[in-house]
Amino acid sequence: xxxxxxxxxxxxxxxxxxxxxxxxxxxxxxxxxxxxxxxxxxxxxxxxxxxxxxxxxxxxxxxxxxxxxxxxxxxxxxxxxxxxxxxxxxxxxxxxxxxxxxxxxxxxxxxxxxxxxxxxxxxxxxxxxxxxxxxxxxxxxxxxxxxxxxxxxxxxxxxxxxxxxxxxxxxxxxxxxxxxxxxxxxxxxxxxxxxxxxxxxxxxxxxxxxxxxxxxxxxxxxxxxxxxxxxxxxxxxxxxxxxxxxxxxxxxxxxxxxxxxxxxxxxxxxxxxxxxxxxxxxxxxxxxxxxxxxxxxxxxxxxxxxxxxxxxxxxxxxxxxxxxxxxxxxxxxxxxxxxxxxxxxxxxxxxxxxxxxxxxxxxxxxxxxxxxxxxxxxxxxxxxxxxxxxxxxxxxxxxxxxxxxxxxxxxxxxxxxxxxxxxxxxxxxxxxxxxxxxxxxxxxxxxxxxxxxxxxxxxxxxxxxxxxxxxxxxxxxxxxxxxxxxxxxxxxxxxxxxxxxxxxxxxxxxxxxxxxxxxxxxxxxxxxxxxxxxxxxxxxxxxxxxxxxxxxxxxxxxxxxxxxxxxxxxxxxxxxxxxxxxxxxxxxxxxxxxxxxxxxxxxxxxxxxxxxxxxxxxxxxxxxxxxxxxxxxxxxxxxxxxxxxxxxxxxxxxxxxxxxxxxxxxxxxxxxxxxxxxxxxxxxxxxxxxxxxxxxxxxxxxxxxxxxxxxxxxxxxxx
Numbered sequence: 001x002x003x004x005x006x007x008x009x010x011x012x013x014x015x016x017x018x019x020x021x022x023x024x025x026x027x028x029x030x031x032x033x034x035x036x037x038x039x040x041x042x043x044x045x046x047x048x049x050x051x052x053x054x055x056x057x058x059x060x061x062x063x064x065x066x067x068x069x070x071x072x073x074x075x076x077x078x079x080x081x082x083x084x085x086x087x088x089x090x091x092x093x094x095x096x097x098x099x100x101x102x103x104x105x106x107x108x109x110x111x112x113x114x115x116x117x118x119x120x121x122x123x124x125x126x127x128x129x130x131x132x133x134x135x136x137x138x139x140x141x142x143x144x145x146x147x148x149x150x151x152x153x154x155x156x157x158x159x160x161x162x163x164x165x166x167x168x169x170x171x172x173x174x175x176x177x178x179x180x181x182x183x184x185x186x187x188x189x190x191x192x193x194x195x196x197x198x199x200x201x202x203x204x205x206x207x208x209x210x211x212x213x214x215x216x217x218x219x220x221x222x223x224x225x226x227x228x229x230x231x232x233x234x235x236x237x238x239x240x241x242x243x244x245x246x247x248x249x250x251x252x253x254x255x256x257x258x259x260x261x262x263x264x265x266x267x268x269x270x271x272x273x274x275x276x277x278x279x280x281x282x283x284x285x286x287x288x289x290x291x292x293x294x295x296x297x298x299x300x301x302x303x304x305x306x307x308x309x310x311x312x313x314x315x316x317x318x319x320x321x322x323x324x325x326x327x328x329x330x331x332x333x334x335x336x337x338x339x340x341x342x343x344x345x346x347x348x349x350x351x352x353x354x355x356x357x358x359x360x361x362x363x364x365x366x367x368x369x370x371x372x373x374x375x376x377x378x379x380x381x382x383x384x385x386x387x388x389x390x391x392x393x394x395x396x397x398x399x400x401x402x403x404x405x406x407x408x409x410x411x412x413x414x415x416x417x418x419x420x421x422x423x424x425x426x427x428x429x430x431x432x433x434x435x436x437x438x439x440x441x442x443x444x445x446x447x448x449x450x451x452x453x454x455x456x457x458x459x460x461x462x463x464x465x466x467x468x469x470x471x472x473x474x475x476x477x478x479x480x481x482x483x484x485x486x487x488x489x490x491x492x493x494x495x496x497x498x499x500x501x502x503x504x505x506x507x508x509x510x511x512x513x514x515x516x517x518x519x520x521x522x523x524x525x526x527x528x529x530x531x532x533x534x535x536x537x538x539x540x541x542x543x544x545x546x547x548x549x550x551x552x553x554x555x556x557x558x559x560x561x562x563x564x565x566x567x568x569x570x571x572x573x574x575x576x577x578x579x580x581x582x583x584x585x586x587x588x589x590x591x592x593x594x595x596x597x598x599x600x601x602x603x604x605x606x607x608x609x610x611x612x613x614x615x616x617x618x619x620x621x622x623x624x625x626x627x628x629x630x631x632x633x634x635x636x637x638x639x640x641x642x643x644x645x646x647x648x649x650x651x652x653x654x655x656x657x658x659x660x661x662x663x664x665x666x667x668x669x670x671x672x673x674x675x676x677x678x679x680x681x682x683x684x685x686x687x688x689x690x691x692x693x694x695x696x697x698x699x700x701x702x703x704x705x706x707x708x709x710x711x712x713x714x715x716x717x718x719x
Contacts, residue, residue, distance in 0.1 A: 139256065309476075326404060429451050468661065530544050
């Protein structure tokens with residue numbers, strides 16, 4: 001009795017293999033599924049009555065979304081992982097050598113192993129609906145495709161197009177997949193089975209491939225890819241691109257290049273052996289384990305503790321009408337993202353010029369999507385029409401939620417809350433976009449503090465994936481649920497934290513930036529500090545980040561955190577002269593760095609005299625290791641304290657917040673996964689050494705001491 005597959009016989013002796021996992025929501029290849037698929041293929045191979053085979057999903061909105069990550073994580077050695085890849089390759093090779101036309105009938109996501117199964121088929125037919133996406137996302141887990149993707153895809157659509165998919169995890173819809181030659185037809189969903197059956201009766205000759213671009217368009221590509229010298233040129237350029245993008249931190253990108261270019265010169269069988277060996281090497285790397293950890297973490301945060309309260313109050317009804325107060329840079333970003341997700345946005349600001357700039361910002365955001373063919377022009381107009389600007393919060397009593405995005409002024413935020421509270425009807429919610437002001441303080445004078453919550457967006461809102469939702473002791477669970485649901489509907493990674501000075505992200509970042517500023521005032525150079533942290537893996541250095549945030553804003557945040565934690569946080573007093581001299585960072589083109597036409601240049605060496613320092617030039621004796629240890633470990637220690645104090649609900653939230661909001665290197669998994677990598681005992685020893693030399697801010701948290709003493713991990717299931 002088959003559990004995952006069923007076989008239906010169609011006219012013309014076509015066997016339709018239906019894959020439908022009823023034990024889980026997604027069609028995923030597990031070891032048990034692959035064993036059964038192998039049995040199905042042996043049955044079909046031995047059936048003389050079957051003249052063609054169609055593989056189709058029994059689920060209405062997905063084909064196959066890939067392999068079970070738990071199975072991949074279970075491999076403990078290179079040999080085990082290599083063997084697992086070879087086993088899956090062997091099964092897909094049976095599809096390729098079945099001796100009968102095979103067709104992948106694709107509707108919905110067709111990812112990873114799902115696409116690799118499709119590539120082993122004679123033909124591929126995809127639907128034209130928006131849910132259909134074809135891709136190889138393994139690179140996002142620090143891996144390469146291990147079931148034939150690096151070998152079959154370049155042979156089908158060309159090396160350069162294949163590399164673009166393999167190295168980025170890019171997903172193509174049906175129309176783009178057809179244009180690339182990845183599928184042989186792109187049809188409406190209702191016609192999928194009919195077309196697949198038609199293809200299943202056709203054998204494929206060398207001439208019968210998907211429609212190509214014109215010969216003139218393909219000529220440069222053919223000239224390069226069609227000979228060994230040309231392929232060497234492509235390989236060299238691809239390597240340079242990978243160097244620039246990954247900075248050498250992600251070995252999977254280099255293994256992908258090796259698999260594609262070396263495999264292309266081999267037979268498919270030898271190429272598959274190479275792919276399996278490289279896949280096996282990657283599975284056991286720290287980078288892959290960290291990225292898989294982040295995958296699990298982002299999955300875990302969707303199951304927040306307030307879900308049931310939200311369903312009890314709202315059922316499946318989502319927030320559709322949003323009020324945004326403040327038409328500055330943050331307000332514009334919030335409005336743009338909400339409108340993009342087809343929510344109605346009421347936008348309020350008393351300044352007509354601000355409203356005008358805000359609407360231009362939103363229009364420019366959508367216009368860029370039109371230029372990149374992510375939107376059609378009529379769709380842009382429809383989304384723009386969802387934003388209604390007003391000089392006062394007229395009609396905000398009808399909003400499902402009101403988000404204020406004004407500057408960090410407690411009295412102003414309290415005043416706006418009072419206005420909304422006075423006119424609010426039904427299930428009104430007031431959310432404050434603040435990076436440091438305690439939500440309890442904003443709600444202190446409210447008659448309904450249970451309806452007040454924090455939504456800490458990151459700039460620019462349109463690009464930054466994190467949203468930090470802040471709840472107080474009085475915030476109602478249904479309010480938290482509604483807010484998290486809205487953030488997820490906006491496409492954000494949402495973490496829920498408890499109220500407190502700086503919450504989680506601002507607090508941890510403040511200690512990080514203060515330490516970098518202290519090192520600067522001790523005599524290290526601007527370049528040296530930033531270089532040490534970017535070479536560690538941060539996207540930008542801390543001094544650059546102060547410029548980005550704004551030197552005046554940075555000082556204000558550091559002072560706020562210092563007041564809350566005076567025993568540990570010491571704001572370097574030498575920074576104030578920079579703000580007094582009118583240096584505010586990138587926003588006025590005067591900061592630690594020079595700026596020309598909005599682009600960052602070299603470090604501005606006149607800064608040193610304003611700080612009362614000599615220009616260190618290249619003569620600073622501070623080592624990169626010391627800089628990294630001090631900045632990273634004070635960040636890690638404060639993150640652990642946030643968990644210890646209950647600001648963070650769990651370690652998963654801490655890692656997601658640090659990676660997606662603060663730029664902590666993804667290949668290290670976040671501060672908590674980093675502790676597991678380095679061991680709690682190792683981190684403890686380093687913090688003790690730093691505390692002896694630099695003071696209380698490096699004092700190890702009790703939670704870390706307990707972990708070190710017990711030998712336990714933050715994530716024991718990932719050991």
